[in-house]
Each structure stands twice: as C-alpha cells, then as structure tokens.
Amino acid sequence: MTRISLPTHHPAEEHLLDYAAGAIDPAAALATATHLTFCPACRDRVAELEAIGGALFDELPPAPVSAGARAALFDHLDDGIDPQPEARPPLPNGGPLLPRPLAALVGGGLESLPWRRLAWNVEEAALPVAAAAMRARLMRIKPGAAIPRHRHGGSEMVAVLAGGFVDAFGEHRRGDLAVHEQDSDHQPVAQAGEDCLCLVVDEAPVRLTGFFARWLNPFLR
Amino acid sequence: MTAAFACGAASGLVGRAPHRQYRRMERRPGEVGEELAALMEAVALRRDRAAFAALFDRLAPRVKSYLMRLGLDAAVAEELTQEVMLIVWRRAASFDPRLAGVSTWVFTIARNKRIDALRRAAHPEIERDDPALVPAPEAAPDERTEAGQWERRLAAAIAELPREQASLLRQSFFDDRSHSEIARSSGLPLGTVKSRLRLAMARLRQAFKDGPR
Numbered sequence: 001m002t003r004i005s006l007p008t009h010h011p012a013e014e015h016l017l018d019y020a021a022g023a024i025d026p027a028a029a030l031a032t033a034t035h036l037t038f039c040p041a042c043r044d045r046v047a048e049l050e051a052i053g054g055a056l057f058d059e060l061p062p063a064p065v066s067a068g069a070r071a072a073l074f075d076h077l078d079d080g081i082d083p084q085p086e087a088r089p090p091l092p093n094g095g096p097l098l099p100r101p102l103a104a105l106v107g108g109g110l111e112s113l114p115w116r117r118l119a120w121n122v123e124e125a126a127l128p129v130a131a132a133a134m135r136a137r138l139m140r141i142k143p144g145a146a147i148p149r150h151r152h153g154g155s156e157m158v159a160v161l162a163g164g165f166v167d168a169f170g171e172h173r174r175g176d177l178a179v180h181e182q183d184s185d186h187q188p189v190a191q192a193g194e195d196c197l198c199l200v201v202d203e204a205p206v207r208l209t210g211f212f213a214r215w216l217n218p219f220l221r
Numbered sequence: 222m223t224a225a226f227a228c229g230a231a232s233g234l235v236g237r238a239p240h241r242q243y244r245r246m247e248r249r250p251g252e253v254g255e256e257l258a259a260l261m262e263a264v265a266l267r268r269d270r271a272a273f274a275a276l277f278d279r280l281a282p283r284v285k286s287y288l289m290r291l292g293l294d295a296a297v298a299e300e301l302t303q304e305v306m307l308i309v310w311r312r313a314a315s316f317d318p319r320l321a322g323v324s325t326w327v328f329t330i331a332r333n334k335r336i337d338a339l340r341r342a343a344h345p346e347i348e349r350d351d352p353a354l355v356p357a358p359e360a361a362p363d364e365r366t367e368a369g370q371w372e373r374r375l376a377a378a379i380a381e382l383p384r385e386q387a388s389l390l391r392q393s394f395f396d397d398r399s400h401s402e403i404a405r406s407s408g409l410p411l412g413t414v415k416s417r418l419r420l421a422m423a424r425l426r427q428a429f430k431d432g433p434r
C-alpha cells in the first residue's frame with residue numbers, strides 16, 4: 001500500500017464557513033466536498049464550524065409548532081421504515097477513484113463525458129450541477145503542458161483529482177484545492193508523468209462578441 | 222417538496238400523547254446538551270416516544286425558527302420541520318456524540334433539508350464509507366474535547382465575541398449569504414469581512430481544546 005499523502009493547499013476559513021453554513025454555490029460546494037474527501041484536517045475544521053452553527057441554532061428564539069403538526073408527526077412515526085438508502089452511483093471504471101458526490105455527476109465514467117478539445121493537449125467536459133450559478137467542469141491536461149497565462153474575471157476553485165500542476169503558488173497534487181481570487185494572474189504547468197485531471201469551478205464567463213472575440217484565448221470561453 | 226413525508230400538517234390526525242413525561246429542560250446549557258444526548262440514545266435504542274416528544278419540544282421550535290429566519294414562510298417552515306424531525310426519529314441510531322452535539326446534528330439536517338427544498342439540489346456531504354475518503358493519519362493523542370461538549374463552551378465563547386464578529390457569524394449561518402455576498406450587501410470591504418471571520422474563528426477555536434472550562 002502506497003503512503004497516502006495529505007493535501008497541502010486548503011481552502012481558507014471563510015470558504016469552509018460558507019460550506020458549513022450552506023451558503024455556498026452548489027458548484028463551489030462540490031469542489032469543497034471533493035477536497036474534504038481527501039483532507040482530514042479540513043473535515044475537522046468543518047466539524048468545528050458546524051458546531052458553531054449548532055450553538056447559534058440553539059440560541060434562536062423558538063417558533064412554536066402547531067399542536068396539529070406535532071400530533072400528525074407522532075401519528076406517522078411508525079409508518080414504514082426509512083426508505084431505501086438512495087442507490088449508490090456505480091464508481092466510474094478506469095481513471096482515478098472519485099469522491100462520491102463527484103462520481104455521482106460523472107456517472108458512467110470519465111470516457112462517457114462529452115469532452116471538448118481546447119488545444120491539442122487540453123480538453124474539458126462540463127459537469128451539470130443543479131441550481132449552480134457557478135460552472136463546473138473537468139479539465140484534462142497532458143503531462144508537461146502549459147496553460148497559457150490567463151486572468152480570472154471572478155474567483156476560481158481547482159481541485160486536483162490526478163496528476164498535478166505547478167504554478168506560482170507551488171506544486172498541486174491529488175486532493176489539493178487551489179482558490180484563485182478575482183484578478184489573480186497565473187500560468188499553471190501540468191507535471192510530467194500522468195495526465196492532470198482537475199475539477200475547475202469558476203464564475204460563468206461573460207460572453208464576448210465581435211471581431212476580437214475569436215482571438216481570445218479558448219480558456220476564457 | 223413533501224414527497225419524503227406525506228402526512229403534512231393539514232391531515233388533522235390526532236397523535237398519541239407521550240406516555241411518560243421527561244423533566245423540562247430549562248437548565249444550564251451544558252446540562253441541556255447532555256440531556257439531549259441521553260434522549261437521543263433512548264430513541265435510538267428503544268424507539269422511546271416520550272424521549273422523542275421531549276426532543277421534539279426542545280428542537281422543533283428551533284428548526285422552525287431557523288427555517289423562517291432564512292426566509293421560508295411559517296406554513297412551509299412547519300412542514301419542513303416535520304420532515305426534519307422525522308429524520309431525527311428515523312436516523313437516531315446514526316447520531317454519534319463523539320462527532321457532534323445534538324443541536325449541531327439537527328442543525329445540519331435542517332440545513333440540508335432547506336437546501337434540498339429551496340434549490341432542489343443536495344448539499345454534497347462527506348460519507349464515511351466513501352472508498353475515496355482519505356482517513357486521518359494515525360490518531361494523535363487527542364487534545365480535543367468530545368464533540369458533544371463543544372456546544373456549551375461555544376455558547377459562552379460566542380457571547381464574548383465583539384459584536385461585529387458575532388453578527389457576521391449569524392449572517393453566514395442565517396442569511397444564506399456567502400462571505401463575499403455579505404461584503405457586497407453590507408458595503409464592507411471583502412478583506413474586512415474575511416479578517417473579522419478569521420478573528421472570530423481563532424477565538425472560538427479555543428472552545429474545542431481540552432482544558433478547564
């Protein structure tokens with residue numbers, strides 16, 4: 001058994017707070033849950049943040065529940081046992097083991113996704129996250145390939161699922177979560193060895209039109 | 222929205238009265254936490270309806286309050302409260318006092334139920350049996366206190382936070398706004414919101430450490 005290394009790039013406190021409070025875009029929640037699956041330290045921090053939620057919840061002024069509603073619930077306590085646990089999505093075959101919330105979206109496996117080539121060495125596949133305002137996609141980058149220098153109009157989260165990349169913020173491997181704020185400017189290079197597979201969540205891009213639009217680099221699409 | 226729990230408030234059925242009364246829980250916060258945990262155990266082990274009635278009377282009004290604070294109208298909040306409390310009844314055996322206090326556990330169920338109902342989207346949860354889960358490294362001698370005891374320490378620690386920090390925490394949990402949305406809507410610089418939240422967390426983190434309380 002190979003030693004499992006723990007992540008070194010973590011989301012900031014306020015991102016974990018948004019997740020624990022349930023006040024986070026569903027696509028960003030997916031990226032956060034992906035990191036949490038790989039990161040026992042952040043799972044502990046989320047448990048602490050949820051306990052803060054529990055303490056605040058406990059202080060709320062009680063809102064009386066009607067006697068009828070209470071009685072109706074008690075009448076139905078013995079109805080059926082817990083419904084069957086939801087069917088577990090089958091884990092995709094081939095490719096890295098994906099955290100369950102992500103595996104559920106990938107469904108039939110990585111190769112079943114509608115991959116779209118952005119450059120000869122980079123491809124992406126959109127992931128439909130219900131109710132998300134941010135967009136989620138998987139990106140697959142060939143070993144050693146560089147993503148052209150780019151800027152972000154909004155914030156971006158990148159969760160590494162396989163392989164790795166290096167940028168000004170250091171080396172990123174499976175389990176790491178990079179969070180780039182608006183206007184950060186970086187140039188990731190995939191590491192040698194295997195394909196770099198990432199979950200990328202960012203603000204939906206502004207659609208540019210006009211003559212110059214087609215000259216813009218495909219990563220802004 | 223109510224598919225999981227079909228009876229609803231409007232059915233007008235009369236429930237059985239609990240056959241045994243538990244002491245009312247108007248006591249010190251710490252004792253309330255322990256008492257709730259004992260009630261949860263009675264529900265989990267013996268399907269004790271009187272224990273569940275005591276849990277209901279303590280927790281359901283807070284669940285409803287939480288949902289209304291987040292903008293649901295009273296009727297919808299009450300319906301979802303029933304669904305949350307039904308989950309408490311059915312999943313009592315999965316409550317683990319080493320991982321969370323009762324209020325925290327119920328808060329997370331209510332949070333997920335709200336997300337489910339409002340967005341028709343699930344809050345992605347971490348499941349302990351996920352084959353991809355990376356476990357914590359070899360258990361270090363635990364300097365943290367049992368999770369069930371956090372709530373009482375936290376209540377005291379929150380009461381001592383500077384007002385602007387406590388207020389930001391409440392907005393995070395009860396206004397359905399991310400920290401950047403709070404910054405935008407309050408006109409505070411994003412950096413100020415972040416640093417206040419981080420200061421609040423640094424202070425509260427003491428509550429999770431062992432030591433004389």
Ligand SMILES: [Zn+2]
Nearest residue numbers: 007010039042
């Ligand atoms: Zn982490």
